[in-house]
Amino acid sequence: MSTLLDVENLWVRFPTRNGVFDAVRGISFTLGRERLGIVGESGSGKSMTGRSILRLIRAPGVVEADHISLEGQDLLQLSEKEMREVRGKRISMVMQDPKFSLNPVMTIGDQIMEAYRLHSKASKSEAYAKSIEMLEAVSIRDPERVMRAYPHEMSGGMGQRIMIAMMLIPNPEILIADEPTSALDVSVQRQVLDIMDKLVRERGMGLIFISHDLNLVADFCDRVLIMYAGRVVEVCEADKLHEAKHPYTRGLLNSLPRLDAPRDHLEVLQRDPAWSEAPSVSGRS
Amino acid sequence: MNMLEIKQLDVWFGHGHNRVDAVKGAEFSVPEGESFGLVGESGSGKSTILRAITGLAPEWSGGITVNGERLGKQRRKSFYKTVQMVFQDPYASLHPRHSVDQVLGETLALHGFRDIDARVVKLLDDVGLGQKFRFRYPHQLSGGQRQRVAIARALAPEPKLLLLDEPTSALDVSVQAEILNLLVDLRKDRGLTYLMVSHDLSVVGHMCDRLAAMRHGEIVEIMDVAALRGMQAQHAYSQELLQASV
Amino acid sequence: MSDTHSPDTQNPEAQSLRAWLLTETPTSRRHAKLSALYHGWLSFRANTMAMIGLGILVALLFVALFAPLLAPHDPFEQNLGSRLLPLWTEGHVFGTDSLGRDILSRLIYGSRITLYIVALVALIAPLVGLLVGTVSGYVGGWVDTVLMRITDIFLAFPRLVLALAFVAALGAGIENAVIAISLTAWPPYARVARAETLTIRSSDYISAIKLQGAGAFRIITKHIWPLCISSLIVRVTLDMAGIILAAAGLGFLGLGAQPPSPEWGAMISEGRRFILDHWWVATVPGLAIFTVSLAFNLLGDGLRDVLDPKAGD
Incomplete structure (x- = not known):
């Protein structure tokens, strides 16, 4: 399998009053044309990992790594200007809540077309046609009407599909999705995931899917990294997630209430300090 | 006896053209000691029912009877000794400038308790936090710890009916397990009645004896938890909900 | 460091x-x-800049406190033989004014008046604003409408003109100048407090305390005020420069502090007559006003970083 992204020994550090806080501590992984899940609880460093690939960590946070290579090119060596070329055009990101990612005072059509024309020298009419085509691809009925609408007129599921459409128009090689469906209702969640899945497959993209939801990741991804306290504690095939070995992964799975297995008390995760001390497991394939 | 009876409840926001009917003709009752769930997607009106019971949603019609007393438009002080609520987001439900001690102390004082110091200590123990959290501020607490403080606040007046508005949806799964266990134990120890709102069927399946599925402000089906576990929903929409959550 | x-x-x-x-x-x-x-x-x-601002203000406080010990001369003592002496004259570092009074001593004593004005305005205006704004925002309905229209009326007047009108009605003098400035300064605070109250009012922690049976008075004073006060403090500090300037302006127009009081604005007003030949008489108190205003602005910026709950944590 060809490797799109290769991350080696990634650290994200934040200086605080009580010393340096390491949000991500020396993780390594590769991404091919596959769906890679990153799961963990809040504070595990999963979102920081996604953001650090695009160098979106705000100062005073610092990203350090031996390399973050996109098809052999080290992103850490690029200037901020070159990095802007990479963002959106080669690597796109979908965030959790579409409400905060769309500009409230621009019509959806203008925003999609702007996103497209930023990266290609297409004419206005070409951009319009392309935008309609993309909205159709994310199963939006009546795309002409949506193009004229403002973000507040859209439901959460629609907004998230529009975001995905917008991110996929420049045809990036990698899509990073940070909890793309956790603000959505379960039935809508399914639709959005199906659309994302179809597009990623058709275009042969690499997908990094960041989520706190183990079941969702097990269903949706090919390979999963489980993060704890800034490190990767376990890597496994997504369909074998329920056979995971690490006590942390097991603990997370067992703490979920289940309709088919009623219990008086849920299992409570006993955290072992050794988990955060153990070296990171490599996510290379 | 029924702790809570809801009859032909309509709740709406706004007037005239802007009127939005959030709940339409809801009807159910919760016997004392039972745990009842309300499930549905966002905007289905499940949280609005809780807000109408507490008086936070002022525009409603129909009948709400709590502990044998039919509620009017105004809530009496004694009402808040019977009914308390735990909010969804523990990051928003604690005053950012008040320490745990202030939050619990003020609540106890408002309900006319005298032995406030002893009760604060007891409440913190009851929710599994302990003394050392007493003088902390919300920003010094994790999400799970905050939710425990919010539960302690709701328990302070020693209520009979606890309204739980998605109490764990903002928390990590491992913390969710701890909070759900705490709620199960509290109900057992104190004989509480729960009315719990959640979008997560497996959480409701774990916590509740019966549940109502809501859509577009209407209750489409009331079933017991055995039917839920057996995937035997009658109504097409509740079947759809069930399918989506496994 | x-x-x-x-x-x-x-x-x-x-x-x-x-x-x-x-x-x-x-x-x-x-x-x-x-x-x-x-x-x-x-x-x-x-925050270095804020510390500089704080340093200047602490120094000002120190100067005002120990004015009799620090001032080389009596600020009211006239000596027509040595009038309008230039800067760096022996015994009169900042020179003397048209009546031969030592400018440095007058500046030092003037700091007391400046602090007095600042303290009084800082007590009155934000308190009135906080009260009007939070009540208006929390209670809503017709109370809100009435209070906000009154605020609008005050806002619609140019500030100095309104202050002038008040002073003209109340009579010239430093206390009346303070009252006049306070009366013109509160509406923006009321606006800020109301806007904050509207967001705070609908938050879960206010709902939670309502569910304990708390009344409006307790909610406003114990739950809303603590959150509004920090942003008001920041605003007051940033507005302080404007207040000093307004007080100086009233003094300059002869409606604030009355001669021979060494108020900085009044000193500029006196020095104006000689500005072409003896520039320092007006410039030195002007620089003092500038320095103190700047210090308050720097302090306000620093306080915003510390106190603003949206930026912190």
């Missing part, structure tokens, strides 16, 4: 005090309060 060389980290006793203050597990109410204050002080201290 690195922290490691400062004396308080080398002294073990000071270090344990620091650890006690920085604890995540306070053991009493007082401990929790002190710890929160210390955290605020640490982030304030990190």
Whole structure:
């Protein structure tokens, strides 16, 4: 399998009053044309990992790594200007809540077309046609009407599909999705995931899917990294997630209430300090 | 006896053209000691029912009877000794400038308790936090710890009916397990009645004896938890909900 | 500058005090309060410009407090033989004014008047604004409409003109100038407080305290005020420069402090007559006003970083 992204020994550090806080501590992984899940609880460093690939960590946070290579090119060596070329055009990101990612005072059509024309020298009419085509691809009925609408007129599921459409128009090689469906209702969640899945497959993209939801990741991804306290504690095939070995992964799975297995008390995760001390497991394939 | 009876409840926001009917003709009752769930997607009106019971949603019609007393438009002080609520987001439900001690102390004082110091200590123990959290501020607490403080606040007046508005949806799964266990134990120890709102069927399946599925402000089906576990929903929409959550 | 060389980290006793203050597990109410204050002080201290502003203001306070000891001359003593002496004259560092009074001594005594004005306005205007704004925002309905229209009326007048009208009605003098400035300064605070109250009012923690049966009075004073006060403090500090200038303006127009009082604005007004030949008479008090205004602005910027709950944590 060809490797799109290769991350080696990634650290994200934040200086605080009580010393340096390491949000991500020396993780390594590769991404091919596959769906890679990153799961963990809040504070595990999963979102920081996604953001650090695009160098979106705000100062005073610092990203350090031996390399973050996109098809052999080290992103850490690029200037901020070159990095802007990479963002959106080669690597796109979908965030959790579409409400905060769309500009409230621009019509959806203008925003999609702007996103497209930023990266290609297409004419206005070409951009319009392309935008309609993309909205159709994310199963939006009546795309002409949506193009004229403002973000507040859209439901959460629609907004998230529009975001995905917008991110996929420049045809990036990698899509990073940070909890793309956790603000959505379960039935809508399914639709959005199906659309994302179809597009990623058709275009042969690499997908990094960041989520706190183990079941969702097990269903949706090919390979999963489980993060704890800034490190990767376990890597496994997504369909074998329920056979995971690490006590942390097991603990997370067992703490979920289940309709088919009623219990008086849920299992409570006993955290072992050794988990955060153990070296990171490599996510290379 | 029924702790809570809801009859032909309509709740709406706004007037005239802007009127939005959030709940339409809801009807159910919760016997004392039972745990009842309300499930549905966002905007289905499940949280609005809780807000109408507490008086936070002022525009409603129909009948709400709590502990044998039919509620009017105004809530009496004694009402808040019977009914308390735990909010969804523990990051928003604690005053950012008040320490745990202030939050619990003020609540106890408002309900006319005298032995406030002893009760604060007891409440913190009851929710599994302990003394050392007493003088902390919300920003010094994790999400799970905050939710425990919010539960302690709701328990302070020693209520009979606890309204739980998605109490764990903002928390990590491992913390969710701890909070759900705490709620199960509290109900057992104190004989509480729960009315719990959640979008997560497996959480409701774990916590509740019966549940109502809501859509577009209407209750489409009331079933017991055995039917839920057996995937035997009658109504097409509740079947759809069930399918989506496994 | 690195922290490691400062004396308080080398002294073990000071270090344990620091650890006690920085604890995540306070053991009493007082401990929790002190710890929160210390955290605020640490982030304030990190802002150099704000520390400069604070330094200037502490110096001003010191000067005002010990004016009789610091002033080389009596500020009211006239000596027509040595009038309009230039800067750096022996015995009169900042020269003398048209009546031969020592400008430095007058500046030093004038700092008392400036602080007096600042303190009074800072007490009156934000308090009125806070009261009107929070009540209006929390109660809503017709109360809100009435209070906000009154605020609009005050806002619609040019500030100095309104103050002039008040002083003209109340009579010239420093107390009346303070009242006039306060009356024109409160509406923006009411607006800010109302806007904040509207967001706070609908938050879960206000709903939660309502469910304990708390009344409007308790909610406004104990739950809404603490959150509005910090942003008001920031605004007052930033507006302080404007207040000093307004007071100086009234003094300049002869409607504030009356001669021979060494109020800085009145001093500029007196010096105006000689500005072409003896520029320093007006310039030196002008520089004093400038420095103090700047100090308040710097302090306000620093306080915003510490106190603004949206930026912190």
